[in-house]
Amino acid sequence: MGQLLEIDQVRIRFGATEAVRGASLAVDEGEVLGLVGESGSGKSATALAVLRLLGSTARVEGKILWRGGEGGAVDLMQIPAAALRRIRGREIAMIFQEPMTALNPVMTVGRQVAECAAAHANSLTAKEAKRKAIAALEAVAIPDAARRYGDYPHQFSGGQRQRILIAMALINRPRLLIADEPTTALDVTVQAQILALLAQLQREHGLAMLFISHDLAVVGQVAGRMAVMRAGQIVETGAARDLLTHPQHAYTRSLLAAVPTMKTDREKPLAVV
Numbered sequence: 001m002g003q004l005l006e007i008d009q010v011r012i013r014f015g016a017t018e019a020v021r022g023a024s025l026a027v028d029e030g031e032v033l034g035l036v037g038e039s040g041s042g043k044s045a046t047a048l049a050v051l052r053l054l055g056s057t058a059r060v061e062g063k064i065l066w067r068g069g070e071g072g073a074v075d076l077m078q079i080p081a082a083a084l085r086r087i088r089g090r091e092i093a094m095i096f097q098e099p100m101t102a103l104n105p106v107m108t109v110g111r112q113v114a115e116c117a118a119a120h121a122n123s124l125t126a127k128e129a130k131r132k133a134i135a136a137l138e139a140v141a142i143p144d145a146a147r148r149y150g151d152y153p154h155q156f157s158g159g160q161r162q163r164i165l166i167a168m169a170l171i172n173r174p175r176l177l178i179a180d181e182p183t184t185a186l187d188v189t190v191q192a193q194i195l196a197l198l199a200q201l202q203r204e205h206g207l208a209m210l211f212i213s214h215d216l217a218v219v220g221q222v223a224g225r226m227a228v229m230r231a232g233q234i235v236e237t238g239a240a241r242d243l244l245t246h247p248q249h250a251y252t253r254s255l256l257a258a259v260p261t262m263k264t265d266r267e268k269p270l271a272v273v
Ligand SMILES: Nc1ncnc2c1ncn2[C@@H]1O[C@H](COP(=O)(O)OP(=O)(O)OP(=O)(O)O)[C@@H](O)[C@H]1O
Pocket: 014, 017, 019, 037, 038, 039, 040, 041, 042, 043, 044, 045, 046, 055, 057, 214
């Protein structure tokens, strides 16, 4: 399958800080690429650069090629803002770590989901947008979606709010979903449910995913391939299975050593990365 997104030699500077130092990676059609690395390694900065969501203090260099639209590759760093807005949400969607801050607390959940549907389809009537929103909420297993349409974000649990964000991200059937630590704020049981849901939606819709986490165990559950980031550079990429069992790079080994397992000696402190 062909490459959908190609990040080529991207550099990101915030003033004197060089957060990303020539990172390259590619996401193929329909695949889940896991991006792992310790805190501050540049994972979020790289993801935000794809949709030009870094603030004006960021200096970005390199190429970010998108092949998911009609008419060949475009460089997301070069295309006009209006063209990028059409790609954002419709061809490439993003979900973030914190479900509460990403939802508007004073607008009903149903309306927020319906607005996502309407944002990229001018001809959609209010009734059609509502029907589409309810279907999207049902698809992410919000119980009693039609009745809960008029509820506000605080009336849902953390796991349900994350499901709502997934519904919003996927309502326009994007080709690529960028998920930046989508389960980190959730407890382990809810985290497992969300991961299973993402895997199911990915299979059903042939969605490609760039799945970011500092947690290798989580990435190992969803990703076919993995890229390991350290200090702004990709140090290792490969099949997730190989990488988790036979890491080539010392840094990947140290990341793995930091993951507690059933065999970890709990009397000893965790290995320091
Ligand atoms: N808006 C910003 N202004 C200044 N520096 C920033 C900004 N955003 C990120 N950085 C810096 O860039 C580096 C990479 O940050 P980034 O958020 O990409 O890390 P990360 O790998 O996503 O970490 P985490 O796992 O904690 O989310 C860090 O040193 C961070 O302090």
